[in-house]
Amino acid sequence: MTNKLENKEVLQIWEKGKESFSSGHRTCAGCFIPTIVRTVLGNVPKGYEPITSVATGCLEVTSTIWPHTSWGTANIHNAFENSASTLSGVEAAYKAFKKKGFDKKYKFVVFAGDGGCYSEDTNILTARGFISVKDMTLKDKFWSINPKTNQLELIKAEKIHKYKYDGKLIRAKSKFVDFLVTPNHNIPIKLKNNWEFIKAEELFTRYKTPFTRKFNWIGLNQNKFVLPKILKGNYQKEYNSFLMSDWLKFLGWFISEGSLSHSDSGYLVRIYQSNKKNRKEIFELLERMGLKPFECSRSVDFQSKQIYNYLEQNCGKGVYEKQIPKEVLALCKLQLINIFDTLIKGDGSISKQINRNKPKIIFITSSQKLKDGFIELCLKLGFGCNLTILKDNNSKLCTGKVPIYRVGISKTALDHMIYSKRSLYEKQGTKQLVQENYLGNVYCPQLVKNHIVIIERNGCISANGNSVDIGLQALSGMIERGHDILYVLYNNEVYSNTGAQRSGASPIFSNTSTTPIGIDSIGKKEYKKDIMQIIASHDIPYAATANPYYLDDFVSKVKKAYSIDGPKFLNVLMPCTFSWKFSTNLTLEMCKLATETNIWPVYEVEQGKYNLNYIPENPLPVDDYLKLQGRFKHLFGEKINKDALDIIQKDVNKKFDYIKKMSDFSKTYSDEYE
């Protein structure tokens, strides 16, 4: 399944867990609740404090008998059904305090049974190019670096934070780094090949901090470009496809130096170039592509309605609207370099001066879209770039009406340091790292994952059957509002604390005190509520079932949950010796059998995608599990109730099959809406 944990590691987790939930509680012998609680709280990441809310139930009643408490965390018990909404309030209060500079970090965990920012002037790279942080919306996708794979990925935001800030912001400026952020803002830095986050204010405590612009990009490898056909009205030659490298080279020339004109004599595509050597290169390229070019004194032209149409639609009209087509930017590095080369040959220049402060390659354009696309191109190619905007009327390049964007590219200067005490320009005396007064709004997108953006940016735990029934409302509200809370449902399939009454989570034919067996009854008549499906349909970022017997899987799920911002749900199996009526030394055995019989499949649902973590090689019949429990004893009397066992087995098979199919399907499903 997952990485096997060493015993040492498990003990460490539980030692830490013990700090949050100490001994002296009164849970039954054989109850795994303390283990579950310690596993969850023992995995709280370093630097965070857990803050927990507990629903009325076994856990609460056994651990908070006044004047004692087992809880070493800040912990609140409110009522039976509202542990989720109570902790939602705590989380909201924390967010409000954070705005005022409260700097503790928490992981919010609910235990229930059957329940740092950018200043206004920052721009951020999204799918629609660089936008001001002021214009961020939840519809935007942000270019982000996956800290594990170092890849550039487009990630959705689940929240856009905006709030007023009146205080000091931290400014870091070097050749290729510039940001103005709140002191508690998470800065991603790469230390020894691992991405880590440090607070902006920590930059002052370090003598130097390494920053890198080296990212990976895989992209699509397509070696042919298929030109869209014109549906009707074209009497000219139609081209099917070109070699991708040729097409991209052409595009680069066109975007930087090309123009379109349409007259009675036809649809003309023209690439201006006064440099004779380049003109020859362009001519040869177009000839190779079969475009029948003709060379003029200052340009190379060809006629094609089909290509004219494509360029007009995809590369923008007019010099201020030029852009790189999106489909090009999805390609791999090997291909992208082609368009980069010719773009530079067209609108760029290669500086001959060997001056440390001047970038070697420069690209100039007056189109904002092209500027954004070009920077994205550079990042994907693994080049460092910085941007200067020329608005000065005195510059010979600038007409004064529209800004000119000047991108400096460096293929080698990708790693650099910010020194907390060194001056940037010794003559000007500007330090690299300063604090600035700021009064205005600060912004931050909260991405679904990765948490590293290009710009130029941060968790509650109870047992008694109430998340499935009475606690469901509060849980649903909490998920819908997106609170950053981990909800751990320790599922004992019954209302244990009050005497083993049935709950919505109780399985069919189980003997409970409110569905007792009798002359007219063989136990609960209804199947148990599939709480996972209910929760998954909320589009929750992460939901998973867990089984304490499969500890490695359980621990990895807890860790994963802590790494995700937003609502998370863990449905942990918790066999109850009291309600299920089995000997107190068999809890672990029950856990194992539950999953080996497929009654308790161990799976996760992440953003709607199912993943079955463990498939037993030889699944056992449900009888092996049921016959050991007093609550099903009546099915194994003098005459074994084959019909009832059949019903149970069929339902277990059906539900397991569904999860398996969903898991297989999820592997192949690529979300076109992502």
Next chain:
Amino acid sequence: MMFMTKQEKILLTGGEAVAYAVMQIDPEVVAAYPITPQTSIIETYAKYVSDGKVNSEMILAESEHSALSACLGASAFGARAFTATSSQGLLYMNEIIYHFSGLQLPMVMAVGNRAIGAPINIHCDHSDSFTVKDSGWIQVYCENVQEVYDTILMAQKITEKVSMPIMVMQDGFYTTHSLQPIFVLPKDDVKEFVGEKLKTENLSNTKMTMGEFLLQDSYFETRYQMGKALEDSLDIIKEIHNEFYDLIGRKYDLFESYLTSDAEIVFVLLSSSAQLLKEACDYYREKGKKVGVLRPRFLRPLPCEELKKELKDKIVVVLDRNGIYGSEYSTLANEFKGYGKELFNVIYGLGGRDFTLNDAKKIVELFINSKDKQPKVQYYGLRNDIL
């Protein structure tokens, strides 16, 4: 600093005034669920949030029960919390209302008094807040929009100093939707008056367990503590009234006495209808009749000693906007048993049954002219044609 604060005169409804006051206080968490006639409070506040005028985190909870639970969590974390509700919503919060006072956590709640169902009715009477009269919350009833605004500001101080939650009532529709010109303070003065939240031991600074399980050996004492806290709060409330007077120049007391000192008959009632009784008393005073009005503001804690003194040897007529269900007197009248010479009870205005100046005059006349013929308890304005 006497009356130095520059106040602005603006037009606000009762609901808007609550939102305005809360906006100036700017609590960390506002969690609410909409219900008529409270909706203008949360809608106005939501607009402040979306315009960035406040720093509050606003939780649009999926029910009143969850809304108050979230407020409890926030208050437990040491934050200022606020919510508003009426009628059915208040009933749905019932469980958590007791949790709040049981944990002795501070918060401010605004209630737009509305009749409780069944049958469903969205108009004014006092039955809703009476259901939680003895929950341990401080209860204060406001007559007009100016008082609503002022009381919310004072309530924030009171709740923190006493460390018991407080609910501020106003008549649904009659006050919540009534546009009145009121004086408001500048935001900075409000911030100064209300001050920083009083520091307490809470979840944000202590690894404490809140909401523990108490067995037979210790629960009893918590109830004693709650009662004591409410008793002791009387002095604190008076103190804060004085502070407010120094700042604003408007004097508030635990109850309002109108021409009671030499009155023979005193009419006792809550909230907006008191205005009408005062006018009726003026009318009859001109005719030489000795009548007066006592409008309680704080129903809990009830300033019993002072009320007893005030009503000594007088004929007390309690007008109650709440029904009577198997007891000798209705809810409000029961509070005044034994205070005056004689006690009469008039039930009026249930479910928003209108109560006009003429009605007020009629009642005053009834007790002036034929007091001896009046039953202990009577219903005013009952429609016999549909009974």
